[in-house]
Amino acid sequence: MDREALNRLRWRCTRRAMLEMDLLLGKFLDERFPALTPAQAEAFAVLADMEDLELWPLVNGTQHCQDPLQAEIVAMLRDVRVK
Amino acid sequence: MSNVNIPVRKFDAVIVGAGGAGLRAAIQLSEAGLKTAVLSKVFPTRSHTVAAQGGVSASLGNSEQDHWHWHMYDTVKGSDWLGDQDAIEYMCRKAPEVVVELEHFGMPFDRTDEGKIYQRPFGGHMSNFGEKPVRRACAAADRTGHAMLHALYQRNVRANTQFFVEWMALDLIRDAEGQVLGVIALEMETGEIVAFHAKATVFATGGAGRIFHSSTNAFINTGDGLGMAARAGIPLEDMEFWQFHPTGVAGAGVLITEGVRGEGGILRNSSNERFMERYAPNAKDLASRDVVSRAMVTEINEGRGCGPNKDFVLLDITHLDPATIMKRLPGIREISIQFAGIDPIKAPIPVVPTCHYQMGGIPTNYHGEVLDANGQVVKGFYAAGECACASVHGANRLGTNSLLDLLVFGKASGDSVVDALRKDAVAHKDLPANFADRTLARINRLNTQTGGANVNDTRLAMQRTMQNHCGVFRFKDKLEEGVRKILEIEKEVARTEIKDKSQVWNTARVEALELDNLIEVAKATMISAEARKESRGAHVRDDAPDTPENPNGRDDKNWHKHTLWQRDGNKLSYKPVTMTPLSVETIALKTRSY
Numbered sequence: 243m244d245r246e247a248l249n250r251l252r253w254r255c256t257r258r259a260m261l262e263m264d265l266l267l268g269k270f271l272d273e274r275f276p277a278l279t280p281a282q283a284e285a286f287a288v289l290a291d292m293e294d295l296e297l298w299p300l301v302n303g304t305q306h307c308q309d310p311l312q313a314e315i316v317a318m319l320r321d322v323r324v325k
Numbered sequence: 326m327s328n329v330n331i332p333v334r335k336f337d338a339v340i341v342g343a344g345g346a347g348l349r350a351a352i353q354l355s356e357a358g359l360k361t362a363v364l365s366k367v368f369p370t371r372s373h374t375v376a377a378q379g380g381v382s383a384s385l386g387n388s389e390q391d392h393w394h395w396h397m398y399d400t401v402k403g404s405d406w407l408g409d410q411d412a413i414e415y416m417c418r419k420a421p422e423v424v425v426e427l428e429h430f431g432m433p434f435d436r437t438d439e440g441k442i443y444q445r446p447f448g449g450h451m452s453n454f455g456e457k458p459v460r461r462a463c464a465a466a467d468r469t470g471h472a473m474l475h476a477l478y479q480r481n482v483r484a485n486t487q488f489f490v491e492w493m494a495l496d497l498i499r500d501a502e503g504q505v506l507g508v509i510a511l512e513m514e515t516g517e518i519v520a521f522h523a524k525a526t527v528f529a530t531g532g533a534g535r536i537f538h539s540s541t542n543a544f545i546n547t548g549d550g551l552g553m554a555a556r557a558g559i560p561l562e563d564m565e566f567w568q569f570h571p572t573g574v575a576g577a578g579v580l581i582t583e584g585v586r587g588e589g590g591i592l593r594n595s596s597n598e599r600f601m602e603r604y605a606p607n608a609k610d611l612a613s614r615d616v617v618s619r620a621m622v623t624e625i626n627e628g629r630g631c632g633p634n635k636d637f638v639l640l641d642i643t644h645l646d647p648a649t650i651m652k653r654l655p656g657i658r659e660i661s662i663q664f665a666g667i668d669p670i671k672a673p674i675p676v677v678p679t680c681h682y683q684m685g686g687i688p689t690n691y692h693g694e695v696l697d698a699n700g701q702v703v704k705g706f707y708a709a710g711e712c713a714c715a716s717v718h719g720a721n722r723l724g725t726n727s728l729l730d731l732l733v734f735g736k737a738s739g740d741s742v743v744d745a746l747r748k749d750a751v752a753h754k755d756l757p758a759n760f761a762d763r764t765l766a767r768i769n770r771l772n773t774q775t776g777g778a779n780v781n782d783t784r785l786a787m788q789r790t791m792q793n794h795c796g797v798f799r800f801k802d803k804l805e806e807g808v809r810k811i812l813e814i815e816k817e818v819a820r821t822e823i824k825d826k827s828q829v830w831n832t833a834r835v836e837a838l839e840l841d842n843l844i845e846v847a848k849a850t851m852i853s854a855e856a857r858k859e860s861r862g863a864h865v866r867d868d869a870p871d872t873p874e875n876p877n878g879r880d881d882k883n884w885h886k887h888t889l890w891q892r893d894g895n896k897l898s899y900k901p902v903t904m905t906p907l908s909v910e911t912i913a914l915k916t917r918s919y
Contacts, residue, residue: 249830253491253513257367257545259375259471262579264544265664294375295471302659320659324577325666 243283251290260294265324266301274318285311289319331509331761332519335753336362336487338742339507339523341494341550344372345470346710346731346738347529348477349423350693352430353739355484359746362521363481364492364510366545366835370474373531373543374731377470380462381427381728382450383420387441388460391452393417394909396461398454400726401912404719405862405879407563407887409903410912412691412715416726416733418907423732424463432476433465449723449919462725470728493835494549496764497526497557497706500757503697505706507756508553509764513835516828518768520761522753525705525742528554528687528695529735532711533846534567537680538785538792539578541570550712552842554687555849556763559706560698560889560898562714563685564846565854565864568722569797571617573679575637577664581657581676585642586610588653592621593639593673594629600638613919615797618678619865622798625677632675639673678797684722684863685853686714688889693738698889698898707742709734716887719902720862771837777822780837787814787840787847795851800867804855811844811851812895818844849890856897859884862917876916885914 243251255267267290278286289297289312299305300316307313338354340347343365354361365372384391396417401408428434428442435443444460452459465472481488494508498520507523533548534540551561572581586592592610594600604620605612612620621638630636642650647670650658661669687708688696693715695706710731717730794807818840823833860869860878869878886899904911 245825245827246830249832250514253830253832253835254367257371258543259367259371259373259545261376261541261543261577262660262664265577265579293370293471295468302656304656320663322663323666324664 251287255290258294260298263294263297266319266322269322269324270319273322281311282315285309285315288312289315332517333522333756334362334519335522336360337523337746338362338525338527339364339521340527340529341508342372342529342531342710342712343369343488344529344531344710344731345374345473345477345728346735347527348474348481349732349735350527350529350707350709350739350742351481351486352477352484353736354742355481355486357743359743360487362487362489362523364489364494364508364521366491366493368490369478369488370471372474373546374470374474374728376541376543377728378467380445380447380464380469380725381424381473381732382447382461382723382725383424383463383729384417384461385421385424385442385444385463387437388444389452391459391461393420395452395454395459396420397906397909398912399449399451400717400723402455402917403449403721403723403726404717405721405917406881406885406914407566407716407719407861407902409691409716410906411903412717414906414909415691415737416715416717416729419733420729423729423736427473427476427732430476430480433472434463435465447724450725473728493838494553495767495838497553498522498756498760499557500754502704504704504754506754506760509761511835511838513830513832516831518761518764520756522756524746524753525707527693527738527742528706528708528712529710529731530712532683533843534680534683536788536791536843536847536850537567537796538788539573539575539677539679541573541578541580541679541681547839547843548712548846549839549842550708551687551849552845554695555845555892558891558893559687559695559703560891561685561846561849562688563716563719563853563888564849564890565857565888566684566718566720566862567680567850568682568684568863569618569678570681571614571621571678572640572676574660574664575632575675575677578679579660579664580679581640581660581674582654585640585654585657588649589642589645591641591644592617593641594624595631595635596629600624600629615865618797621676621678622796626800637675637677640676641673642669643671643673682722682727683711684714684718684720686712689713689715689734691715691734691737692741693734694741698891700900707738709738720864767838767841771821771823771834772826774820774822777820778817780821780823780833780840783814783817783821784840784843786817787811787844790814791847791850795854798865798867799854804851807851808855811847815844815848845892848892848895852895852897853888853890857884857888879916881914
C-alpha cells in the first residue's frame with residue numbers, strides 16, 4: 243500500500259467517534275496490518291469503513307460477523323492489546 | 326504560496342464541525358435556502374456525538390408531571406450557580422420543542438406503551454425544585470447520540486447541505502473591524518488550502534478533552550474551534566471547568582462504568598488498602614463521583630499509587646464470582662483485557678480520574694452569537710455545542726444536558742444567522758489583503774522547520790502536565806508550577822518538526838496543526854484554574870476547602886464570576902454571571918448539596 247493510501251487509512255482508523263476504536267484500530271494498523279494478505283487487508287478496510295457502533299459489538303463479542311474473512315480480522319482485532 | 330494564490334469559495338454560511346451542533350445549525354440554514362458549507366475532519370456520522378449514550382433531557386412530562394422551571398433549577402444547581410440564568414431558562418424552555426422536532430426528523434426514541442417518548446430517571450433530574458427524582462431523560466436505547474446524528478444528517482441531505490469531509494479548518498478570517506468573514510481550510514486529500522468566504526461562520530467543533538493524558542474523548546477532540554478563536558483574538562470563557570469521571574483505564578482513558586462499583590468493585594491503593602473507607606465511611610466506594618475522584622488523587626499524591634510510577638489506583642473485582650462479572654458487567658472483562666492488559670477476574674484494573682467534558686468554551690449569548698472580551702457581539706461569528714460557552718453548564722454539567730445544549734444552541738445559532746442575513750441582505754464583504762498571512766506562515770514554518778520538537782512527544786508532555794498539575798483535584802503549588810511548565814511546552818509547540826513534507830494525505834502535518842489548537846486550550850485551562858482561588862463545581866482546590874464561611878470551598882463574594890482568558894499576553898478578565906432569567910425570578914445563590 244502506498245504512503246497516501248496508508249495515511250488515508252490511518253486517518254480513518256484513528257479519528258473515529260469512539261476512543262475505544264481509535265485505540266484498537268490504530269494499534270492494529272501498526273502491529274498487524276503490515277502482515278495481512280491483500281484479501282485480509284481488503285476485509286479490514288471494509289470493517290474500518292463501518293460505523294463504530296456497528297464494529298464495536300463485533301469486537302467485544304456481543305455480535306458475530308457473518309463473513310468468514312471479516313470474522314478472521316475481527317478475531318485478530320479481539321487479540322489486540324492496547325496496553 | 327501567498328494570499329493571491331489561495332482559491333476562494335463563496336457561501337452564505339460556513340459551519341465548522343459536523344457533530345450534533347453543526348448538523349442542527351445546518352438544517353436551519355439550508356432549509357432557509359442559504360448556501361451552506363459544512364466542514365468536517367471526518368464523515369459526519371463519525372463525530373464524537375456518537376459517544377453520548379445517556380440521553381437528552383426535556384420536561385415532556387410523558388411519564389409523570391414535569392416542568393421546564395424544575396429542569397432549569399436542576400441545571401442552575403448543577404452549574405454551582407455559575408451558569409447564566411437567561412441561557413439556562415432559554416435552553417430548558419426550548420427542550421420539549423427541539424426533542425419533538427428531532428422525533429419528527431425520524432429519531433427512533435424509545436417509547437411508552439401509549440407510543441409517547443419514553444423517559445427515564447437520571448442523576449440530578451428532580452421535580453418541584455429538588456424535591457424528588459423525575460423521569461426526564463429521553464433516549465434511543467444506549468445509542469442516543471448515534472441515532473441523533475443519523476436523523477440530523479439525513480435531514481441535511483434532504484435540505485442539500487454541502488459537506489466537505491476530511492477538511493480541517495485552520496484559521497478564522499477577520500477583517501479590520503473584527504467581523505468574521507469565513508475560514509481558511511485544508512483539504513487532506515489534496516493538501517490544498519482554500520478560503521471559505523462566508524457572510525456567517527458557525528463553529529461547532531466540539532470539545533478539547535485530548536489536552537489531558539487520561540481522557541474519555543476520542544482522538545478527534547482537539548479543540549480546533551477554540552484554537553482558531555483564540556488565535557483570532559476571541560477570549561475563551563470558564564476554561565478551568567472540566568468534568569472528570571473517576572474510573573478511566575489508566576493510560577488508555579477508556580471508561581469503566583460506575584456499575585462496576587455498584588456490583589461490589591473496591592478501590593485499593595498500593596498497600597491493598599480499601600482506602601474509600603477512610604474518605605467516606607458509609608458510602609465507601611459508592612460515594613459520589615467527585616468524592617471518589619478526590620480520594621483517588623489524594624492517594625496518588627501521597628505516594629500510595631500503584632505501578633512503577635505510582636500514578637494509578639486499582640479497581641478490584643477479583644472477589645466477585647466470575648459468573649456474576651460475566652452476567653452483570655458484560656463487556657467490562659473485554660475492555661479490561663484489551664485496554665489494561667488485565668483479566669479482572671484474576672487481577673484488579675488500573676484506573677485514574679479521567680477527563681470527560683469541557684464546560685467552558687467560546688463565549689456566546691443564548692442566540693449562539695459569539696461575544697468578545699467586552700461582551701459585544703462579534704459580527705458574523707456564531708458557536709454552539711461543547712466548543713461554546715453560553716453558559717448553561719457553568720461549573721458543572723447536569724447529565725443529558727450536553728445533547729440538549731447542541732440541539733438548542735445549534736438551532737438558535739442557525740436561526741440567528743438566518744435573521745442576520747435577512748436583515749442585512751448585502752453582498753460578501755471583501756476579504757482583507759492579508760487574510761491568510763498567519764495561516765500560511767504557520768504552514769511554511771512546519772514545512773521548513775529543522776531540528777525541531779517531535780509532535781507526539783510534545784503532545785504527551787502537554788497531556789501529562791495537564792493531568793498532573795490541573796486534574797480533578799487541584800493544588801496551589803502544582804497549578805503555579807503547571808503554568809510555568811505549560812508555557813515552556815508552548816515554546817516547543819512553536820518549533821514542532823514533521824519529517825513528511827508531502828502535500829497529499831499528510832497526516833503528520835494535520836496532527837501538528839491539531840497540536841497548535843490543543844496548546845491554546847491547555848494554556849487557557851491551566852492559567853484560568855491557577856487564578857481561580859476557590860472551589861466551585863468541577864474546579865476543586867485543596868487550599869479552598871469546605872468551611873462554614875465558604876461551604877464546599879465556594880467563595881461567592883470574590884469568585885461568583887466568569888473567567889475570560891485571552892491569548893494575547895495570557896490576559897485574564899472576569900464578567901458577571903447573568904442571574905436574571907428571561908421570565909421567572911432569579912434562582913438565588915445557595916449551597917449546592919445532593
